[in-house]
Amino acid sequence: MLARRIIPCLDVREGKVVKGVKFRNHEIIGDIVPLAEQYAQQGADELVFYDITASSDQRVVDKSWVSRIAQVIDIPFCVAGGIKSVQDAGRILEMGADKISVNSPALADPELITRLHDTFGQQCVVVGIDSYFNEQSQQYEVYQFTGDEKRTQNTGRLTADWVLEVQQRGAGEIVLNCMNQDGVRQGYDIAQLSQIRAVCNVPLIASGGAGEKHHFYDVYKQADVDGALAASVFHKGIIPIPELKDFLRAQGIIIRDEFVQTTA
Template structure:
């Protein structure tokens, strides 16, 4: 059995790490390099960096901090934001990232998933999915351009159908961002995860809602069994220490790297 992964998420805006609630009202948390080094030393398995406005502003990611991060940490990291071509992805991977993640660009051009997968291999291609639960329709829908609430748009995709589609197109991994739970620390959306796990045959990473150690156990347990947990607020606010979290999970018989 592969070890479960603990993955701190760093949303980047104007060169700083920020965090919002439900993808809104982002506030500055701190310096990219300082936080990256801290989480690496604390025992994170991977890091994910989202340039949250790159796609909206139709620009590429600032490459300077990518190369700096590669020099100061010794764990894999993934970069997302504004990646719209093989050339965009090549530059990021060349600077030291192990994976690239695409979200809105994949919704605008689904063939991009196949192009990246064939060129770099599936293992490099992560698809981010921003999923919102519509209580009236009792369905999960995919949103795009979520880095700025003024530009956020609902798509025609139901989350389950998009998950099936990106797998067929060549995705190597999916990060499911549960927007309703983002930043509120009340736990991951277990109902959604259980539903999506059944149709997701590639590694599935849960994102949005972690507030305590038990929330991580709930999604790693065999009833849901995701492959990794992405979290931000609990780490940024020092609510949970990664080393302590991993020891807790190990005692609960969850396969984890210490």
């Protein structure tokens, strides 16, 4: 049976792992490679590295850390942030990343998703979507440039419409960041994720809001997401991954077991 994925997300700025609350006030958590190794050893199913400065700052960002991670990590990982072209994506994949994730650049140029799909195949192409619940319109809306508070803006697109479009253009996976929940550890946005699940035929990853073990259970069980992404609860040691996996298994969620070699 296919296991539900537990995915620590490491926000990267200037080669360090950082974390902010509601996308703001970033604090340094630690160095990338040892943290990545630690998560792989603890049983994380996959890692996402999100270069939060890249999309906003309009500059070439040093990505040599991708190759350093690929040399030591034996679980899949995805790199997000600042990938604006097929060339950018190619460089990241050549350094050993398994997937690349695009967000703001895909909103500026939706055709980018098609070109990435045609060049590297659907399995490499992840689209990240920052979605905010607008109290006034009572709708979920897509935001861009969320790495920089000053430039963060509403794109005028409804989240469900964008989810449909990116699938048509060849996205192989969608990560839905529910901005209202991000960093506040009150649980994933089950209502929104369920709504998006209904229109999403590729793997869907929940992001934003994990604070307790049962939040993972709730989002797998109620929103039927393929994976759940979290940052601060892992970085701050609030939820140790082995303990989370045991808890979820006990609740009947299919979770990857550790490999035990048999002796012939």
